[in-house]
Amino acid sequence: MSxxxxxxxxxxxxxxxxxxxxxxxxxxxxxAMISDAISHSILPGIVIGFFITQxxxxxxxxxxxxxxxxxxxxxxxxxxKTGLVKEDTxxxxxxxxxxxxxxxxxxxNANDVHLDVDAVLxxxxxxxxxxxxxxxxxxxxxxxxxxxxxxxxxxxxxxxxFFKELKVSTFDAGLAASLGFSPAIIHYGxxxxxxxxxxxxxxxxxxxxxxxLMISPAATAYLxxxxxxxxxxxxxxxxxxxxxSGYWLAHFLDASIAGSITTMLGVFFLxxxxxxxxxxxxxxxxxxxxQRIEVSLLTFLLHLKNHKEKSExxxxxxxxxxxxxxxxxxxxxxxxxxNNMIYIDKHIVSLTEKGExxxxxxITYIITNKDAQIEDMKDDFFLFRG
Amino acid sequence: xDITEYIKLVFTDYTLRTITxxxxxxxxxxxxxxxxxxxxxxxxxxxxxxxxALPGIAIxxxxxxxxxxxILLLGALVSGLxxxxxxxxxxxxxxxxxxxxxGLILSLFFGFGMLLITFIQKQPNANQAGLDKYLFGQxxxxxxxxxxxxxxxxxxxxxxxxxxxxxxxxxLFDADYTKTLGFNxxxxxxxxxxxxxxxxxxxxxxxGVVLMSAMLLAPAAAARQWTNSLSVMVFLAAIxxxxxxxxxxxxxxxxxxxxxxxxxxxxxxVFVIFSFIFxxxxxxxxxxxxxxxxxxxxxxxxxxxxxxxxxxxxxNIGHPHAIKILNNFQGFTKGSLQKLVQKxxxxxxxAMWSLTxxxxxxxxxxxxxxxxxxx
Numbered sequence: 001m002s003x004x005x006x007x008x009x010x011x012x013x014x015x016x017x018x019x020x021x022x023x024x025x026x027x028x029x030x031x032a033m034i035s036d037a038i039s040h041s042i043l044p045g046i047v048i049g050f051f052i053t054q055x056x057x058x059x060x061x062x063x064x065x066x067x068x069x070x071x072x073x074x075x076x077x078x079x080x081k082t083g084l085v086k087e088d089t090x091x092x093x094x095x096x097x098x099x100x101x102x103x104x105x106x107x108x109n110a111n112d113v114h115l116d117v118d119a120v121l122x123x124x125x126x127x128x129x130x131x132x133x134x135x136x137x138x139x140x141x142x143x144x145x146x147x148x149x150x151x152x153x154x155x156x157x158x159x160x161x162f163f164k165e166l167k168v169s170t171f172d173a174g175l176a177a178s179l180g181f182s183p184a185i186i187h188y189g190x191x192x193x194x195x196x197x198x199x200x201x202x203x204x205x206x207x208x209x210x211x212x213l214m215i216s217p218a219a220t221a222y223l224x225x226x227x228x229x230x231x232x233x234x235x236x237x238x239x240x241x242x243x244x245s246g247y248w249l250a251h252f253l254d255a256s257i258a259g260s261i262t263t264m265l266g267v268f269f270l271x272x273x274x275x276x277x278x279x280x281x282x283x284x285x286x287x288x289x290x291q292r293i294e295v296s297l298l299t300f301l302l303h304l305k306n307h308k309e310k311s312e313x314x315x316x317x318x319x320x321x322x323x324x325x326x327x328x329x330x331x332x333x334x335x336x337x338x339n340n341m342i343y344i345d346k347h348i349v350s351l352t353e354k355g356e357x358x359x360x361x362x363i364t365y366i367i368t369n370k371d372a373q374i375e376d377m378k379d380d381f382f383l384f385r386g
Numbered sequence: 387x388d389i390t391e392y393i394k395l396v397f398t399d400y401t402l403r404t405i406t407x408x409x410x411x412x413x414x415x416x417x418x419x420x421x422x423x424x425x426x427x428x429x430x431x432x433x434x435x436x437x438x439a440l441p442g443i444a445i446x447x448x449x450x451x452x453x454x455x456x457i458l459l460l461g462a463l464v465s466g467l468x469x470x471x472x473x474x475x476x477x478x479x480x481x482x483x484x485x486x487x488x489g490l491i492l493s494l495f496f497g498f499g500m501l502l503i504t505f506i507q508k509q510p511n512a513n514q515a516g517l518d519k520y521l522f523g524q525x526x527x528x529x530x531x532x533x534x535x536x537x538x539x540x541x542x543x544x545x546x547x548x549x550x551x552x553x554x555x556x557x558l559f560d561a562d563y564t565k566t567l568g569f570n571x572x573x574x575x576x577x578x579x580x581x582x583x584x585x586x587x588x589x590x591x592x593x594g595v596v597l598m599s600a601m602l603l604a605p606a607a608a609a610r611q612w613t614n615s616l617s618v619m620v621f622l623a624a625i626x627x628x629x630x631x632x633x634x635x636x637x638x639x640x641x642x643x644x645x646x647x648x649x650x651x652x653x654x655x656v657f658v659i660f661s662f663i664f665x666x667x668x669x670x671x672x673x674x675x676x677x678x679x680x681x682x683x684x685x686x687x688x689x690x691x692x693x694x695x696x697x698x699x700x701x702n703i704g705h706p707h708a709i710k711i712l713n714n715f716q717g718f719t720k721g722s723l724q725k726l727v728q729k730x731x732x733x734x735x736x737a738m739w740s741l742t743x744x745x746x747x748x749x750x751x752x753x754x755x756x757x758x759x760x761x
Binding site: 214 | 427431475497498643
């Protein structure tokens with residue numbers, strides 16, 4: 001690995017961490033699309049800043065662009081407050097218009113501005129190590145590394161300082177307000193951090209990847225845990241792993257680094273989306289199937305309890321009466337036998353003592369409208385689940 | 387260049403005519419379908435879909451190796467649909483919210499698309515130049531065949547829209563009721579979503595991935611302010627969209643270095659701002675005027691009722707009182723007193739006021755009248 005490669009990976013990892021932290025809160029506060037809006041609408045701020053400073057890395061440019069980000073949020077909220085359109089429409093209107101203004105400003109000054117929309121939107125991490133930071137003539141590393149490092153430091157400091165406030169206001173805004181934390185300050189604080197992070201990162205990884213780095217790690221982590229601290233840690237890990245693996249994917253394919261980091265983020269999300277232990281698609285579908293069979297089982301047992309006559313308790317009667325298919329009735333029957341709920345004597349199904357106990361208890365719960373309790377009861381009675 | 391000259395040029399110049407027609411048709415169809423997106427609260431879906439279409443374009447190119455616009459659009463359509471249904475899957479199967487799902491699919495698909503495009507650009511294949519025009523769109527690359535394609539799709543859209551008008555409308559406003567009536571809501575839902583995706587994909591070449599969502603939303607949001615009727619809204623949105631297309635093309639054609647997409651979006655944005663402010667029933671301006679007028683009325687009534695309570699205590703209603711005693715009362719201004727005099731509710735003699743017969747009656751019935759009016 002050359003030093004440039006190490007620097008690129010370092011920058012990408014720092015960006016990933018700096019994005020994952022505000023991203024987690026954006027996802028939890030249902031404001032993920034705001035980050036998309038900010039990432040687009042900072043363009044005019046960047047352009048104006050660039051006109052003034054002629055330097056993509058100057059603090060003034062970052063300040064102006066972050067200000068545009070805040071203006072976007074304020075505009076969206078203002079339009080929403082008028083009640084003329086819904087929030088999502090407000091977001092969808094504001095950022096393309098601001099973005100268009102930025103594009104036109106660049107186009108009108110194309111001759112004297114060395115600024116490319118592609119560069120803003122897509123970034124080029126590969127060039128980041130070439131823009132060095134010089135302190136008294138001494139090379140201390142790439143500029144973007146210093147910028148994103150500073151932003152990360154501030155973000156982490158703010159996170160530690162205001163963790164409690166953020167947590168309370170995210171999960172219970174009313175409680176936070178009654179405890180005396182101003183929701184507005186926390187809201188705009190978070191927006192300011194998101195804007196600054198977006199601006200600090202766009203130069204290295206581009207505006208769209210910033211959105212990916214904010215939302216995907218947080219969403220992936222959210223599928224794995226409900227604990228805020230763990231979610232933050234997971235999100236940071238996913239971000240960093242994707243950043244580094246994405247870099248090597250790009251290296252291997254000779255393609256855009258930003259694109260491959262996003263792709264790796266997508267791969268991780270897809271994996272977790274499918275295989276997450278409790279909330280993954282497969283787990284959810286399996287649970288749905290299990291529930292379906294267990295509901296059938298309960299229906300079946302209740303049917304048995306209601307009927308003393310033999311004709312109603314014949315095995316073949318299951319298919320006709322409850323209108324189940326063969327496979328399904330067999331699954332239900334097997335499950336009931338395995339759990340020792342029933343016994344079959346000459347094709348006549350009867351409840352065992354355990355089955356009697358189970359159904360009586362279930363009926364009491366159903367009558368008293370405590371259906372949810374049946375789930376807990378299943379744990380007590382079932383040796384095998386559906 | 388003055389306007390008549392420009393109009394003449396639109397009819398004679400091939401490129402300009404094609405672009406103007408193309409953007410007009412595009413604006414009309416996106417405005418039409420955008421109305422549904424806005425009303426279904428799926429405004430940002432357009433943004434997500436347009437980004438999600440990018441890998442489809444790249445993959446279609448990788449497979450066919452040709453730069454045939456229609457095949458690329460087919461790829462865009464497929465990947466846009468995959469993105470849409472994945473978003474639905476995330477929302478319905480996990481506890482992630484819709485905004486997260488949208489942002490996720492948008493950025494992940496776009497990033498993957500960028501990976502593919504940069505990968506293609508490194509390939510030794512001379513044909514790939516211009517794939518990135520789908521990013522920001524280049525209306526100038528429109529040819530007559532594209533316009534025909536757009537017109538065809540618009541025609542189909544219009545036909546389906548008219549055919550299923552009743553179903554779309556009822557699904558839009560009361561999904562549960564639609565289900566109980568026995569309509570196949572899933573089918574209707576997929577149909578309308580597919581057409582929204584189709585409209586977005588059509589516009590990619592002209593205005594690009596990033597700005598496509600505005601094309602979908604802006605005309606519809608503007609049209610929404612002028613009417614409460616769905617049919618009028620769809621019609622208005624189509625007209626606003628077409629106008630933005632034509633005007634945007636004209637502006638960008640008359641100046642150097644102005645790409646068409648952003649100008650069209652800005653023109654549409656002007657429509658939106660104008661509608662937000664000046665629409666008679668919902669607009670901010672008239673709302674504010676109504677608000678001020680109501681407040682004035684209220685102040686007038688408050689003053690009158692205060693006077694009434696003073697006059698009540700005297701046997702003679704017309705007994706004069708000093709104006710001074712009103713001073714500490716909220717809602718009293720010199721103007722409101724003047725107005726009361728004009729309405730002949732109050733008489734003023736120097737520094738004294740007295741209630742007239744008429745004023746007394748009005749004040750006594752102030753709240754009764756209001757309740758009657760409300761009924």
